Amino acid sequence: MKIVYLTAGLIFFIIGLIGVVLPILPTTPFMLLTSYCLLKSSDKLNDRFIRTKFYREHVKPFKENKGMTIKSKLVIIIPVSLMLLIMAVLIDNTVMRIVIAVLLTVKIVVFSRIKTIKTEVLNDDE
Structure with missing residues (x-):
């Protein structure tokens, strides 16, 4: 099951990155899904994602403050x-x-x- 979460997390991450430059795709929901999937797949990958500048600037405020x-x-x-x-x-x-x-x-x-x-x-x- 961890492989499924890891694969989904990486796919959502790539879609989220595309959403940064493509106005049709929203970025934050895909990054939230990335965070969820990486959390389920690997603590190490989740910790790495949480330390990124992108997470701190865009996902963390939205996630913590709703x-x-x-x-x-x-x-x-x-x-x-x-x-x-x-x-x-x-x-x-x-x-x-x-x-x-x-x-x-x-x-x-x-x-x-x-x-x-x-x-x-x-x-x-x-």
Whole structure:
């Protein structure tokens, strides 16, 4: 069973890394899944993942505080929205424009449902 968790963890990690540069894929949920799978597969790999800068900056605050700061939300939503809007303007395909509009809507709805936390909450844990 540990092999299954290890394989899933590595797949989720790769998808999460792709999500860093590709606006369609969310990064944080895949990194949370990576953390869960690595925890189940190997304590050593989980400890290694937890020590990464990416985990400390993106996954840990979300996991511990069950939310994101407004700055974190905007840092994700604004560039992604701009990229999707540029794609919608440049693409001359009605179906793709509808898909992009749906993606934008889903992204905004998902992020609006994530609890917004204050920066002070993050600083108290350090």
